[in-house]
Amino acid sequence: MPRRDHMGPPWWHGRFRGHGYRITVAREAILDVLSQTEEHLSAEDVYLTVHKSYPNVGLTTVYRTLELLVHIGLVFKFDFGDGRARYELSEGPKGTRHHHHLVCTNCGRVIDYTDFIDDEIELLGRAEKGLSDKFNFRITNHLIQFYGLCDRCQKKT
């Protein structure tokens, strides 16, 4: 049940058209699920949620759509080390805040944080410029992740 807030076509339609992609029910539903959550959903998570409203949307389509969304930069794909990829909207109408992840290597818990992001962004900006100059590499994206033990897992030791 995609919602439009009574405001005409969703904000991402233009982005789709620009790439020559068609707008389909499955794609609307998947994008809707992603924009509705704060979690780091796996392909199967997305599939299960979409499946409630659209039982005829298959897992294959979810994988294909997520890949497409990553490709056009609407979605970030993460690997938290548990053997399945996780997906997150990279931006939204409300302008999802840029954040990074803290991954517990024991229980797999993932904490989003936005602290220090400003410093990081500044550093990344400098590094990106330097690296693209030196290696003639056109940087489009970056990943920062911290690993360690969350509070709960420290106690268990």
Place this chain on the structure above:
Amino acid sequence: MPRRDHMGPPWWHGRFRGHGYRITVAREAILDVLSQTEEHLSAEDVYLTVHKSYPNVGLTTVYRTLELLVHIGLVFKFDFGDGRARYELSEGPKGTRHHHHLVCTNCGRVIDYTDFIDDEIELLGRAEKGLSDKFNFRITNHLIQFYGLCDRCQKKT
């Protein structure tokens, strides 16, 4: 053919014993392969190389040993997005230089860089402290990766 440079037991024996792990031919061979290369080897890569000198070491053991090495912090495990994990010695007798990766999202090429590392390390230090204070998270490791198009792949467009 593990080499000792005529200097008594390899530097990592202590690390093994400290964790209660036994020292075996397979483990020596695997560690040797890792310390002999500058590349980002996959488990299979390691297996194939080890296999030349020790045909009786199985792929399963390679996976198990690599996991063990990651666990005790001797090896870093990376995901460059090509569906197979890559392994790198985290430190060595010579003190392998800390570096990060530049991953080409088109051809998969990976470039190591050490530039800006000092800035990054400084930032990471601050971030780690702040994050462990705020979330009571004991940070043991971090990952920074840049993605983009390498020079060769930019031309193709």
Place this chain on the structure above:
DNA sequence: ATGATAATGGAAACCATTTTCAATAGCAAT
């Protein structure tokens, strides 16, 4: 040398993701 048990390897299992392919649906042009 001995024994307790950690480590091993080959085969089978696992499981997230991808591929195949015939059927369907989006959309520009009519």
Place this chain on the structure above:
DNA sequence: ATTGCTATTGAAAATGGTTTCCATTATCAT
């Protein structure tokens, strides 16, 4: 609305890196 071209889809099968099983072997403290 209708048509035609072709992108998209879903179900099932295939893929392929990684893990698990389990009987055998090797390590190392005693």
